[in-house]
Amino acid sequence: METLRERKKRRTKDALLRAAVELFTTKGYEETTVDEIADAVEVSQRTFFRYFPGKQEAAFALQEIAEAHFVEAVRERPPHETPLEALRQAVLEGWDTMHESVAAVVPLDLYLRMYQVIESTPMLLAVHLRRSIDAEDELARVLAAREGVDAEEDPRPRLAVAVFGAVIRVTERRWSAGDDFSISAMRELTAAYLDQVGPALMGNWRPAT
Incomplete structure (x- = not known):
């Protein structure tokens, strides 16, 4: 207590x-x-x-709360889900509970506006990208443990997290540059971009002739 x-x-x-x-x-x-x-x-x-x-630490404190919540959500996903499915469901289903943790400290609109500050401040954006590398490393270890593989020997956990992290960064930048800064807009954009991962990486981008 x-x-x-x-x-x-x-x-x-x-x-x-x-x-x-x-x-x-x-x-x-x-x-x-x-x-x-x-x-x-x-x-x-x-x-x-x-x-x-x-x-700087104050500027990223809310992101640390969100990141810790997401890592735990991935760790708790059902074992039958594939790695990318577990990542996708953790981020989409974790929005509500994660925002409850953030909302206990600041209003959600402030949390979302802080994303824009980070994206528009070169010093913070550089730190954000560096922190993302550390966060992805931790997430890869969580995925590896979940799948029963060695993250140092098997490249798949890091590849999966790298692809997922790249999609999230693209989503954040597109969302922060748009007109709708709501949680629902972020969630819909995240889902739409994650659903395009397979076709974007494996499909033919050239228009039909």
């Missing part, structure tokens, strides 16, 4: 994260200072650094 002290610390961290995301999405990441985030919660800069090493 969570103690009173632990509850207070969690509330402070959540408040700092919420304030950071609100400032990042209104002022811009580079224009926001740690002092402004701390002031918004009426705590000291020192308190901010107790919870986050820096602005």
Whole structure:
């Protein structure tokens, strides 16, 4: 059971994260200072650094929650599903429960707008791509364990995750550049793009003559 002290610390961290995301999405990441985030919660800069090493960690905190939720969802998929099917179903069926975890910290519209900030801020986008490599490595190990193969010897888990990760990145970029920033739009776009993986990789793209 969570103690009173632990509850207070969690509330402070959540408040700092919420304030950071609100400032990042209104002022811009580079224009926001740690002092402004701390002031918004009426705590000291020192308190901010107790919870986050820096602005960058605050900017990606929500993504870390989502990533951890997704990895666990893949791990729990039924064993009869193929690797790509497990990845697809985990991301599509996990939207609601994942967003419940995020919504406990910030409103969902802020979470979705933070995607746009990351995509439009070169510094954050570079970090996002680097973090994606680490996330895909962990996911490959989860798939390998699930399928009973060695991720270091068998290339299939990393290939499957690489294809899946590429589709998700394309989806995020297309979604963030569009006009509909709703969860349903993200879900529909994700499903549509994942359904095209087979035909896109194996089919003939040339128009019929």
